[in-house]
Amino acid sequence: MPNYQRAYTPGGAIFLTLVTFNRRPIFAEADNVKRLRQAVAAVKAEMPFDIAAAVVLPDHIHFVWTLP
Template identity: 35%
Template sequence: MTDIRRYPPINHPVFITAVCHRRNPVLANDADKELLLTVMREVKKEMPFRVLAYVILDDHFHWLIRMDEGHAFSRILQSVKLRFTHRWKRARNITMPTTLWQRRFWDHIIRDTEDLNLHMDYIHFNPVKHEIVTDPVDYPWSSFHVHQSKDRYPKDWGRKLVPGNIKSMILE
């Protein structure tokens, strides 16, 4: 077992990728994506953090969050994954042990504005990258609409073509 050290990202956002166990499409239907969002909101009330960007796909999700001091993003993610798993199992009357998530997750502490923009673009382009849609605006399970309404993205951003700044990024 590896000894992973996570350092508290004081005053820095964190990019997180959480993947479903064996890439199973646990989040394939809209109700399960909505359940994940509901759980995220509940955990946010208990362990305050700010969601800067997100996308939920069928077998993983990406988050860009900033924690309040005293809260560790690993504990926040653990709470989300555990609570989601319990609710998901309850909705299906599953009582036996079930693994929905990979044990580990990918995290990256955002270092500056350029890094923040790069990871935000990666998140919002993800549904196009995975060929779910050809335009990020057509995907309802991301924060793209919020950012576009604030003029962070031009109207045709990410339509079919990979934005140049994220072409070489592989974060899942």
């Protein structure tokens, strides 16, 4: 497995845009948004961060996360 370097700046902000495969509107379904929330919560439990902003659209999502 590769040893990726991670950029970490305490208090830094990260802007993420994630697009679904073939821009399928999977987040138009409430069950999939629930799964997304569960996945984000699982990641937060392992690696703490704060969600400064989040936008969930049918075929993509935007996040602004801040690091402790």
